Amino acid sequence: MVACRACGTPVEKFMSFGRQPIANRFLEPGGTQSEYFFEMEVGTCPKCTLFQLIEQPDPGMMFHDTYAFFSQTSKGMQAHFEGFATYVKDTFLKGDDPFVVEIGSNDGIMLRHFLAAGIRHLGVEPSSNVADAARQAGIDTISVFFGVDTAAAIAEERGLADAIFAANVICHIPDIAGVARGVARLLKPTGVFVFEDPYLGDVLEKTSYDQIYDEHVFLFSALSVRNAFAPHGLELIDCIPQPTHGGSMRYVLGRQGQHPVSERVSERVAWEEARGLGRAETFQEFARACERSRDALVSLLKELKESGKTVVGYAATSKSTTVLNYCGIGPDLISYISDTTPIKQGRLSPGMHIPVRPYADFLADKPDYAVLFAWNHRNEIMAKEEGYMQRGGKWIRFVPDVGIE
């Protein structure tokens, strides 16, 4: 039995994605012997509805000085974070000399807009290589994990924050109660905590099970966020859907009673209740949908191989680790994965050991088919790859269903 990380109730396990490696740990050729694996099972809390991994590797194994994910590799995400920064500035930073803190600020994709506007800021980013990239751009960043102690130290040294924000990281932090207590410690009485993460509702609608991997210990909903933060005096005051990462939600919280609560909160919670986001049957149906998706993708790749087609992967995303390992897809079915991130190139994909090669190889090789692992960046990629499609190159998609386009 595993206790819910938010409320302590026994979690109901509903499926396993099998043996999974560290999703962002790309291996040196020859360095695959000592690879770490864990059994990736998922469940939900029958009381607070929080969707969570049963077991998660130790954070130090995932976030360190060679973390492979640099936020600014995607142009689409650069534009998104400019919009997120503008939203925070225009909506919440009305007082004099505001101070903002970002949790998981990575290479500074969001904080650079606060630096440019001359706003006092601090990034909390434990992966020191990506944090260094931010520091080099002049962004004030400390390399520690956010929690109660970090929050107290920041409050003492720099004062309370007008806004604390985070993107694609609160769902990474297993001690959600520690995050809530840290935020409650660091926030001004009228301050806000704004964070966004992949949304459980989208994952269920699209069978985008690839959002589940070691780093993502939680998939949130408005219901589960409201329940997880309320015991710490933090109230959900708004929730705004976002198109990023294949469907995310931006949650806005303030101290209880300090802000008007948007109608969007009750509307969203009502939708989630009607959709069964807290019910066991919903998750059993999701498990069956994942199995169907896996079987369809594997059959398609086997057929293409038998007919002599060349198939590669497009973008060695962390999400692709779940798909490849759950489906058992190795270099026999996908000869390599093309990726633009230099530190992934020349390495092997986690678990299934498919070679990762520079993007230039994809352009030169002209494969018949490419599996669109970065499906969340679809628009950006389709615009960039007109040449590939014009000469007959095809995409294999697996979200929301398996198919060729």
Ligand code: SAH
């Ligand atoms: N916000 C960026 C980066 C997301 S990746 C974006 O949306 O693109 C998640 C980041 O959170 C990583 O850089 C990781 O090192 C960092 N992180 C992980 N655990 C953390 C914690 N406890 N406190 C602060 N940052 C953390």
Ligand code: TMP
């Ligand atoms: P993610 O943001 O979904 O995690 O994916 C990021 C990875 O995808 C990163 O390794 C860079 C890679 N990528 C490409 O190789 N080509 C592209 O056009 C895009 C948008 C991403």
Ligand code: ZN
């Ligand atoms: Zn719970």
